[in-house]
Amino acid sequence: MKKILASILALVSVLPLSSLFAATATTTSAKADHFEVTIKSTARVGEAIDMTVKVLDKTGNVKKDYNGTIYVTVDNDTKATVPYADDGYTYKNADQGVMTFSKGLSFTKEGKMKVTIIDAEDDNLEGSAQVTVSNGAAETTTSTGTEAVTIISPDNNSEIPSDSIKVTGSTKKNSKVQIFLNGTKAGEVQTDETGKFVYEIKKLEQEQNILQAKLFDGTDKVIGQSDNVT
Structure with a gap:
């Protein structure tokens, strides 16, 4: 018995301390290292295009538990339309480290543009992609599509107490919506992650007046439109 006990003690004495606790040790997931930005390489001035942002670790695996906030910048076009310009976009658990901003990016002038994604709290966590923008208006089709688009306010046949009106509605999330006033485009807005949109028409x-909202896909095709609100 003494020989057996001595052998066990000798074995324990030569084992690394870390191995004794290997069964109870916890593993920390790899840290987010950079963003992979996917956008089309060419675009036209005024054309709204899709952008996908993946959060990756050093080994290139998607960081599915990333819950940080990102901002989008365009180096050569300060007036470019970017998604969530004011408050940035905060990743949610459902995103699983990958977010596509449908029709979320457009440019106001020609040239080579560098689109950069930056983490709100870590300047070293970033990613970028290049886009060559050429002149020429984006084309749209007259197809009405089948996606549901609803104007929530104003109500039909309602009176407007001032010379401006705030149009709110709902449709497909993270998508481009154009607001039409009396058959003429009044403006453009992007829906949020819940599909809601808000646009104010002034003067x-x-x-x-007749209001209508139209929904566009990634090729500038109309895929849905609301009923007229008068």
């Missing part, structure tokens, strides 16, 4: 000139 209404007519007493009777």
Whole structure:
């Protein structure tokens, strides 16, 4: 018995201390290292394009538990439209480290543009992609599509107490919506992650007006439109 006990003690004495606790040790997931930015390499001035941002670790695996906030910048076009310009976009658990901003990016002038994604709290956590922008208006189709688009306010046949109106509605999330006033495009807005959109029309000139919202896909095709609101 003494020989057996001595052998066990001798074995324990030569084992690394870390191995004794290997069964109870916890493993910390790899740290986010950079963003992979995917966008089309060419675009036209005013064309709204998709952008996908993946959060990767050093080995190139998607960092699915990333919950940080990102901002989008365009080096050569300070007036470019970027998603969530004011508050940035905060990744959610459901994103699993990958977020596509449908029709979330457009440019106001020609040239080579560098689109950069930056983490709000870590300047070293970033990623970028290049886009060559050429002149020429983006084309749209007259197809009405089948996606549901709803104007929530104003109500139909409602009176507007001032010369401006705030149009709110809902449709597909993270997508481009154009607001039309009396058959003419009044403006453009992007829906949020819940599909909601808000756009304010100022200086209404007519007493009777017709409002409509149209939804566009990544090729500038109309894939849905609301009923007219008068």
